[in-house]
Amino acid sequence: MTTLIETFAGVPAGSKLADALKMRTEILRLSEAAHDALLLPRDPGGLSHALRAALAARMCRHVGNDALAGHYDSYLAHTGDLDVAPLAHPVGTCGEPRLDAVARHADLLTIAPRAATRQHIERLKAAGVSEPDIVRLAELAAFVNYQLRVVAGLKVLKGVQ
Incomplete structure (x- = not known):
């Protein structure tokens, strides 16, 4: 079974890169599980499934991965909650202070990421974001940015084969 990372990196089946990734199947499996757990958790807290998808698409667009952004857009569309859809774009806002602060x-x-300080966390709290949701947001951002970097790295390796 091909994972999202392999799909969005365009790893050709039977290639040397595909063979190399077979030795890392556990990492790819865990990455897939993290994707599912972070995008569609049983208890999303104050970060709805739609908001998570919109934020993931936004992060992908920031680094120029429109294909992966489209993947997250499809999650957003599937939720049926398009109130947060403007947040799927880097300059988008929805007019709700808490959600705009999260974006x-x-x-x-x-x-x-290195510029993030305690002051930024305090701004989130002042906007009404709970501490558990701040942690959820950090987890989502960490995963999506990890996913983007792995995909980008695999694309580079694919070109070197």
Whole structure:
């Protein structure tokens, strides 16, 4: 079974890269499980499934991976909750201070993660984001950015074969 990472990296079946990835099947399986757990958790807390999908698409667009952004757009469309759809785009806002603050923080964690400070967390709290949701947001951002980097790295390796 081909994973999302392999699909979006365009790893050709039977290639040397595909063979190399077979030795890392556990990592790919765990990456797939993390994707599912973070996008569609049983208890999403204050980050709905739709919001998670919109934020993931936004992060992908920030780094120029429109194909992976489209994957997350399809999750968003499937939720039926299009109120957060503007947040799927880097400059998009929805006019709700808490959600817009979450989107800005996702931007920071994608574009300049080292610049994130305690002050940014305090801004999220001031906007009404709970501590558990701040952790959920950090987990989502960490995973999506990991996924983007692995896909980008595999694309480079694919070109070197």
